[in-house]
Amino acid sequence: MKILIINGSAHRGNTWKLVEQAKNCLVESQKEIEFDEVHLIEAGLPFCIGCSNCFRVGYEKCPHYNVIGKIIEKIETADGIIIATSTYNMRETALLKNLFDHFCFMLHRPHFFKSKALVITTTGGVGGHAAAKSVKGTLLGIGFNRCYTFSRASFSWNAYVPNNKTLSSLRKVVQKFYKDVESRKLYNPKTKLLIPYNLFRGMSLAYIPGTDYETEDGVYWTDECRKGLVYAPGIEVAFYKKPIGHLFYWIGKLAGNMKGMKVTYKK
Ligand SMILES: Cc1cc2nc3c(=O)[nH]c(=O)nc-3n(C[C@H](O)[C@H](O)[C@H](O)COP(=O)(O)O)c2cc1C
Structure with missing residues (x-):
């Protein structure tokens, strides 16, 4: 099993302590886990x-494709992402x-439909859940199929020592994440x-090839594999949700053709 860890903290501090615990817990579940780590501070990704x-x-x-392309590929090929x-x-x-x-285009054209994530954050005292x-x-907006979260208050600047209650709760979430990734459901x-x-x-x-302001969105959404589907090919949608999907498709279609709604760009 391949687990990709993306570290969005600029150092290996309080949050990283929980990540290390999560790694230990995963290794206990399966010895052959292969970890790959991307520390964004070292990745050299300029601002969008x-x-x-x-x-x-x-x-x-x-x-910035030389950086972003590699990260996207790592996510695509990982079984689970922390x-x-x-x-x-x-x-x-x-x-x-x-x-x-850099991933915002995937809010228009969701991508990672098979990916499952575990988000880990620590906060001084407040705001961890919001983060x-x-x-x-x-x-979820860019397509992830499942996302688990774990947030804890550290009450510390770089000297966090997670207590047993935190470690036990983390273990439960990590095990759920692991089982879910393993199930491939x-x-x-x-x-x-x-x-x-x-x-x-x-x-x-309104942006398909041949229109005034064609975009890659138009290409993606007219691909035969998505025709008539309210969600990604290969992912079941409950029958009672399908009409809701179709309704919003029609609303989108109407909005796309409304005067003054056209998204333009400099040619
Ligand atoms: C720039 C900055 C902003 C922070 N913002 C918050 C915050 O909004 N709420 C809070 O309770 N703690 C805040 N903290 C404290 C950190 O969230 C806390 O120490 C956390 O455990 C740090 O994790 P790290 O060591 O992995 O970076 C902030 C710390 C810094 C340096």
């Missing part, structure tokens, strides 16, 4: 410059947010995920 190439012509045209972030200002760190800015929720929201998407998914499915029809 807002060129919008990823949205318009494909993420391979991102000026995302670590310190809680700063009640959210994820700027380092991790910068990675997510974990923010990361989880992004991951793909879950039915929640209704709230079908809304943005299908809005983009509908809206993107």
